[in-house]
Amino acid sequence: MKIAVICANGKAGKLIVQEAVNRGLDVTAVVRSDNTTAAQKVLKKDLFDLTAADVKDFDVVIDAFGAWTEDTLPLHSTSLKHLCDILSGTDTRLLVVGGAGSLYVNPEHTMCVADGPDFPAIFKPLAAAMAKALDELRQRTDVKWTYISPAGDFQAEGERTGKYILGGEELTLNSKGESIISYADYAIAMVDEAIKGNNIQKRISVVRE
Secondary structure: OOEEEOOOOOOOHHHHHHHHOOOOOEEEEOOOOOOOOOOOHHHHHHHHHHHHHOOOOOOOEEEEEOOOOOOOOOOOHHHHHHHHHHOOOOOOEEEEEOOOOOOOOOOOOOHHHHHOOOOOHHHHHHHHHHHHHHHHHHHHOOOOEEEEEEEEEOOOOOOOOOOOOEEOOEEOOOOOOOOEEEHHHHHHHHHHHHHHOOOOEEEEEEOOO
């Protein structure tokens, strides 16, 4: 299996690459600068400069792009649109590192995590931008996409427990009533999905056991 990880030098991307390499998969790190990941194969190119020819030989493309500042938040939509456009009509699957703010908190799917009174105001613009990108992704019937939302507490430096619970569109809590997962455990779930491909054109979510 051939996997490309876009924005592989980032915190999430680097751990996803490491997880895939540890499992013996054929991994290419797509980076703008020097490769700092465990991948032996590297494509040094900006996400927006990628072409259909660049990605045509991969079974799975993992999008670990992230933008945090107010002026770059629209890139969540434009970057995902670009990747969908170059993968349109192909068998290459697109897996997206998503956000938790858009997870539903009621069975009617009318309220999201980001709508709650305890959701930090500082993160609302980011959650809105990522939710918009997900809504646009849902319209792409021409791409074999899977959007994977982390738990509400997404810990960059959290421990790798090796265990997670797979959820769907709604916020899932573990046995302790927590919504928490480390980047390392999220990487396990991402690579599992890359291998299995069970959730095409679906949004799924993961939480630590």
